[in-house]
Amino acid sequence: xxxxxxxxxxxxxxxxxxxxxxxxxxxxxxxxxxxxxxxxxxxxxxxxxxxxxxxxxxxxxxxxxxxxxxxxxxxxxxxxxxxxxxxxxxxxxxxxxxxxxxxxxxxxxxxxxxxxxxxxxxxxxxxxxxxxxxxxxxxxxxxxxxxxxxxxxxxxxxxxxxxxxxxxxxxxxxxxxxxxxxxxxxxxxxxxxxxxxxxxxxxxxxxxxxxxxxxxxxxxxxxxxxxxxxxxxxxxxxxxxxxxxxxxxxxxxxxxxxxxxxxxxxxxxxxxxxxxxxxxxxxxxxxxxxxxxxxxxxxxxxxxxxxxxxxxxxxxxxxxxxxxxxxxxxxxxxxxxxxxxxxxxxxxxxxxxxxxxxxxxxxxxxxxxxxxxxxxxxxxxxxxxxxxxxxxxxxxxxxxxxxxxxxxxxxxxxxxxxxxxxxxxxxxxxx
Amino acid sequence: xxxxxxxxxxxxxxxxxxxxxxxxxxxxxxxxxxxxxxxxxxxxxxxxxxxxxxxxxxxxxxxxxxxxxxxxxxxxxxxxxxxxxxxxxxxxxxxxxxxxxxxxxxxxxxxxxxxxxxxxxxxxxxxxxxxxxxxxxxxxxxxxxxxxxxxxxxxxxxxxxxxxxxxxxxxxxxxxxxxxxxxxxxxxxxxxxxxxxxxxxxxxxxxxxxxxxxxxxxxxxxxxxxxxxxxxxxxxxxxxxxxxxxxxxxxxxxxxxxxxxxxxxxxxxxxxxxxxxxxxxxxxxxxxxxxxxxxxxxxxxxxxxxxxxxxxxxxxxxxxxxxxxxxxxxxxxxxxxxxxxxxxxxxxxxxxxxxxxxxxxxxxxxxxxxxxxxxxxxxxxxxxxxxxxxxxxxxxxxxxxxxxxxxxxxxxxxxxxxxxxxxxxxxxxxx
Numbered sequence: 001x002x003x004x005x006x007x008x009x010x011x012x013x014x015x016x017x018x019x020x021x022x023x024x025x026x027x028x029x030x031x032x033x034x035x036x037x038x039x040x041x042x043x044x045x046x047x048x049x050x051x052x053x054x055x056x057x058x059x060x061x062x063x064x065x066x067x068x069x070x071x072x073x074x075x076x077x078x079x080x081x082x083x084x085x086x087x088x089x090x091x092x093x094x095x096x097x098x099x100x101x102x103x104x105x106x107x108x109x110x111x112x113x114x115x116x117x118x119x120x121x122x123x124x125x126x127x128x129x130x131x132x133x134x135x136x137x138x139x140x141x142x143x144x145x146x147x148x149x150x151x152x153x154x155x156x157x158x159x160x161x162x163x164x165x166x167x168x169x170x171x172x173x174x175x176x177x178x179x180x181x182x183x184x185x186x187x188x189x190x191x192x193x194x195x196x197x198x199x200x201x202x203x204x205x206x207x208x209x210x211x212x213x214x215x216x217x218x219x220x221x222x223x224x225x226x227x228x229x230x231x232x233x234x235x236x237x238x239x240x241x242x243x244x245x246x247x248x249x250x251x252x253x254x255x256x257x258x259x260x261x262x263x264x265x266x267x268x269x270x271x272x273x274x275x276x277x278x279x280x281x282x283x284x285x286x287x288x289x290x291x292x293x294x295x296x297x298x299x300x301x302x303x304x305x306x307x308x309x310x311x312x313x314x315x316x317x318x319x320x321x322x323x324x325x326x327x328x329x330x331x332x333x334x335x336x337x338x339x340x341x342x343x344x345x346x347x348x349x350x351x352x353x354x355x356x357x358x359x360x361x362x363x364x365x366x367x368x369x370x371x372x373x374x375x376x377x378x379x380x381x382x383x384x385x386x387x388x389x390x391x392x393x394x395x396x397x398x399x400x401x402x403x404x405x406x407x408x409x410x411x412x413x414x415x416x417x418x419x420x421x422x423x424x425x426x427x428x429x430x431x
Numbered sequence: 432x433x434x435x436x437x438x439x440x441x442x443x444x445x446x447x448x449x450x451x452x453x454x455x456x457x458x459x460x461x462x463x464x465x466x467x468x469x470x471x472x473x474x475x476x477x478x479x480x481x482x483x484x485x486x487x488x489x490x491x492x493x494x495x496x497x498x499x500x501x502x503x504x505x506x507x508x509x510x511x512x513x514x515x516x517x518x519x520x521x522x523x524x525x526x527x528x529x530x531x532x533x534x535x536x537x538x539x540x541x542x543x544x545x546x547x548x549x550x551x552x553x554x555x556x557x558x559x560x561x562x563x564x565x566x567x568x569x570x571x572x573x574x575x576x577x578x579x580x581x582x583x584x585x586x587x588x589x590x591x592x593x594x595x596x597x598x599x600x601x602x603x604x605x606x607x608x609x610x611x612x613x614x615x616x617x618x619x620x621x622x623x624x625x626x627x628x629x630x631x632x633x634x635x636x637x638x639x640x641x642x643x644x645x646x647x648x649x650x651x652x653x654x655x656x657x658x659x660x661x662x663x664x665x666x667x668x669x670x671x672x673x674x675x676x677x678x679x680x681x682x683x684x685x686x687x688x689x690x691x692x693x694x695x696x697x698x699x700x701x702x703x704x705x706x707x708x709x710x711x712x713x714x715x716x717x718x719x720x721x722x723x724x725x726x727x728x729x730x731x732x733x734x735x736x737x738x739x740x741x742x743x744x745x746x747x748x749x750x751x752x753x754x755x756x757x758x759x760x761x762x763x764x765x766x767x768x769x770x771x772x773x774x775x776x777x778x779x780x781x782x783x784x785x786x787x788x789x790x791x792x793x794x795x796x797x798x799x800x801x802x803x804x805x806x807x808x809x810x811x812x813x814x815x816x817x818x819x820x821x822x823x824x825x826x827x828x829x830x831x832x833x834x835x836x837x838x839x840x841x842x843x844x845x846x847x848x849x850x851x852x853x854x855x856x857x858x859x860x861x862x
Contacts, residue, residue, distance in 0.1 A: 003601075004601060004602070004603050005603075007474075007602055007603035008603035011474065011477060011478060011603050011604070034466075034467075034601070035465075035466070035467040036465075036466040036467045036469070036470040036598055036601075036602065037470070037601060037602055038467065039467040039468070039470050039471040039474075040470040040471065040473070040474040040602035040603070040604065042471070043438075043442065043470075043471040043474040043475050043478075044474050044478065046442060047442060047474075047475065047478050047479070048478075167467055170434075170435060170465070170467075170468060171435070171438055171467065171468055171471035172435050172436075172438035172439035172442050172471070173438075173442070173471065
C-alpha cells in the first residue's frame with residue numbers, strides 16, 4: 001500500500017477501503033506519512049466528502065490510535081454525553097447527577113473550552129478545590145462508588161484526532177461533517193461507554209449554524225455510534241439564544257445549583273431533563289419518553305440529583321460551600337435603548353462578549369476569570385421597555401467593557417413587531 | 432491576508448486574486464506558510480482547477496520567487512525551447528545549432544532526466560569533457576560569441592517550483608495542467624528569452640498521453656507565455672513511438688551528428704526542423720512556415736548547423752573527436768517472434784527498458800552509463816519478418832538484460848493486419 005495511490009483515489013472522489021484508511025491513520029500517527037500528505041487527504045475529503053463506511057472506518061481507526069478506556073469492570077450501564085458546544089450550555093452538570101441518581105453510571109471526559117465561553121471543565125474549575133485531572137483508576141473508582149465523574153481528557157486518548165484536528169484548524173478543513181463525526185466519535189468510542197447522547201446544536205451560537213447540516217451531523221454520528229455497537233441518540237437543540245441565562249463559569253455553576261434546587265430557567269431544565277430522559281430510554285430504564293422526562297424532573301425535585309452533584313464535587317476535592325464560589329467585583333446592567341420585542345440573538349457574539357470579560361479564552365494559554373460573565377435575563381419574543389436591562393455584565397476590571405457592551409447591543413436585536421414563532425428548543429431526536 | 436481564508440476560497444472553488452496567490456507563493460518560500468498548508472492548496476487546486484488569470488499569476492509569482500536571468504545585454508533575439516519529455520527526444524541538440532546558424536541566440540537551461548531516459552544534459556555529458564555547470568556570465572558570453580549554449584539550471588532559479596514540485600510528487604497532485612503550466616512557464620519566464628517554442632508530446636511515451644489534454648496544456652502554456660510578454664508557440668508532437676531510433680545518451684548524440692551531417696531518421700529531422708522553423712517565424716526571421724522549414728534543412732545541409740554544434744561543444748570544454756564517444760561492450764539484437772506489422776508501441780516501456788540498461792535513472796542519486804541504450808530500427812506500420820531485429824540492446828553488463836528484453840517484447844506489438852493510419856507526427860501548432 002502506498003500513500004500517493006491512496007491520495008490519488010481520494011482526489012478522484014473514490015471511496016477508500018477500511019485497510020487504506022487504517023494505513024493512513026497509522027502512518028500519520030507514527031510519522032511515516034507526513035503532515036503535508038495528511039492535509040492533502042483532509043482537503044480532498046473535505047471537498048469530495050466521505051461515505052458512511054469510510055467515516056465509520058476512520059472513526060474506528062482513530063479511536064484505536066491511542067489509549068482505550070476499559071469500563072467493563074465498572075458495573076452498570078455507563079453513559080456518556082457530548083455537546084457540539086453552545087453559549088450557556090451547562091446541561092452536563094445537571095443531567096449526569098440525574099442519571100446517577102437513577103442508577104446509571106455517568107462517566108465523562110471533557111475538554112477545556114476554546115473560543116466562546118468556558119468548557120465543562122472550566123465551569124467545574126470555578127468550584128474551589130475541584131480537580132479534573134484524576135487517574136483513570138481513581139475516575140473508575142469514583143464512578144463505581146458515586147455513579148458519576150467528569151475528568152479532563154487524558155493525553156494518550158486518540159492521538160490521531162489531536163494530530164488531525166491541529167492540521168484541519170490551519171488548512172480550512174474543519175467544517176466537514178464526516179471529519180467532525182470521526183473527531184467526536186473516535187473520542188467517545190475510546191471512552192468505552194454503553195450509551196451515548198449527542199446534543200447537536202443549531203442556530204446562531206452553534207458550530208454548525210444550519211439546521212439541515214446539524215441534522216446531517218446528528219444522523220451521521222448516530223449511525224457511526226451504532227456501527228461501533230453503542231446505543232446512541234442525537235438531539236437537535238436550539239442555539240438561537242443562550243441556554244439558560246448565565247454565561248460564565250461560576251455564574252453557570254450557580255444556575256446549575258438553581259436547577260438542582262428545583263428552580264432555574266425553563267429552557268435549561270427542559271433540555272437537561274430531555275437528554276437525561278433519552279439516556280434512560282437507551283439504557284432501558286424507561287420505555288416511554290414523557291415518563292422518562294417526568295422521572296428526571298422528579299429526581300431533581302426530590303433533591304437526589306443535588307446530592308449526586310455534591311458527592312461528585314466532594315469526591316473530586318471541591319468544596320460544597322457553594323456560597324464561596326467566586327463573585328465579580330462589579331455588576332453593570334446593559335439596558336435596552338428602545339422598547340420592543342426581542343427579535344433575534346447573535347448568540348456567538350454573546351459568547352464572544354463573555355470571553356472579552358474573562359469568561360473564555362481566545363487561545364489555549366489564556367487564563368479564565370471564573371467570576372466574570374453575563375446574565376442575560378431576556379428571551380426571544382419577550383416584550384421589553386426602554387431602559388429595561390438586557391444583560392448584566394459581571395466584571396473584575398473595565399478593560400474590555402466598552403467592546404463587550406457594543407458587541408452585546410448589536411447581538412440582542414429589538415424589533416417593533418411581535419416576532420414570528422421562534423425555532424423549537426428541541427427540534428428533533430435522531431435515533 | 433490569512434492563509435486559512437485563502438485555502439477556504441480555493442476549497443470552495445473560488446478564484447484567488449493575484450495578491451492572494453502572491454501571498455501564498457511568498458509565504459511558502461519564506462516558510463511562513465507551512466508545507467501542510469501548501470499541499471492543502473495544491474490538492475484543492477488539483478481538484479477544482481485554476482482560471483487562466485490564476486495560472487498566469489501563479490507562474491509570474493513563482494518565476495519571481497528566486498533569481499531572474501537578465502539576457503537584455505545579449506544582443507539579438509534570444510530563443511528558448513521546452514519539451515514535456517519523450518523517449519529518444521534529442522531535438523534541442525539539432526535545432527539550437529540551426530537557429531544559431533540562422534542568427535538567432537539559443538540560450539537554454541536544462542534539467543537532468545528522471546525516469547525514462549536521460550535528459551538533454553545527460554546526453555551532452557556523454558561527450559568527453561563537456562561541462563554544463565557554467566556561471567551565468569560565462570553562459571551569456573558564449574551565447575554572445577557562438578550564438579548558443581545549453582547549461583544546467585542554476586540552484587537559485589525558481590525555488591517555489593522546487594518546493595511545489597517536491598510536494599506535488601508525494602501528494603498525487605502532479606497531473607494538473609495549470610500546475611504543470613506554472614511549473615514549466617515559471618522557469619522559462621525566469622530564463623528571460625524573447626521567443627519560446629514548446630514541444631508538447633502526446634501518446635504512449637508522453638507525460639500526458641491524452642491528445643486533448645496535451646492540447647489543453649499547450650494552449651494554456653502559450654496563453655501564459657503571451658501574458659508575460661513572450662512570443663510563444665506550442666507544437667503537439669507524437670510520442671506513440673520513440674523519436675528517431677536511438678534511446679540512450681551517447682547513442683542519441685551519434686544520431687544527432689547523423690542529422691547534422693544531413694542524414695539520420697526522417698521523423699527526428701522533421702520535428703527538429705519544424706521547431707527551428709517555428710522559432711524563426713516567431714522571431715520574424717521568416718514569414719512563411721514552409722519556407723522556414725526548408726531554410727532549416729538548408730542550414731543543416733550546408734554544414735553550418737554542425738559547425739555551430741561543434742562550436743558549442745568546444746566552448747563548453749567538450750571534445751569534437753566524436754569517435755571517442757563511449758561505446759557499449761555488447762550489442763544484443765532482439766528479434767521479432769512472428770511476422771506481421773508493427774501495430775503499436777508502449778513507448779514509455781521502451782524508455783523504461785533503456786533505463787534498466789543504464790541509460791536513465793530511477794532516482795536522483797542513480798548514475799547513468801552513457802554508452803548503454805537501445806536502437807529501435809522499426810516504426811509504426813512497418814512490415815517485419817519473423818527473426819527480424821526489432822531492437823538492439825547496447826549493454827555493458829547483463830544485470831537487467833532479461834527484464835529489459837521481456838519489457839521490450841511486450842512494448843513492441845506485432846499484428847497481422849495492416850495497421851490503421853497512425854497518429855500524425857506533428858498534430859498541431861498552437862500560437
